[in-house]
Amino acid sequence: MQRFTISLEDKLADQFTAWIKRHGYDNRSEAVRDLVRGKLAEESMEQAQMPYCVASVVYVYDHHERELGRRLAHQQHQHHGLTVSTLHVHLDDSQCLEVTLLRGAGAEVTAQAQALIAERGVRNGKVHVVPAGPYELRHS
Missing domain, CATH: 1.10.1220.10 (Met repressor-like)
Incomplete structure (x- = not known):
């Protein structure tokens, strides 16, 4: 020190x-x-130099939006190596909140987070990324 x-x-x-x-x-x-x-x-x-990070992706969407729930689930399944977990909450008769936790290489995590928020019908979204060090080297 x-x-x-x-x-x-x-x-x-x-x-x-x-x-x-x-x-x-x-x-x-x-x-x-x-x-x-x-x-x-x-x-x-x-500078997109994060070798490894974790992220929470929080978004609100209208579950009446055609096929949106299926599209979001498909996005998560397509990137199952990044997706740790998703919490789904019913806010009212039409709006849902999801919190998806991601982990992996910084560029991949931020791209997946933006893809979830960019789905047609997602009303609002926010990503919080935290660098997490060389996890993949210890737990490969």
């Missing part, structure tokens, strides 16, 4: 201390490590 020292203006240091408390960190070092990890992960996602 390496040590380094940084200097912050008083106002910025006070804001950082408040942020640390709001987020429940025990110390500045843990907070800085998480911020650095987060920025590095964000950059790797932006």
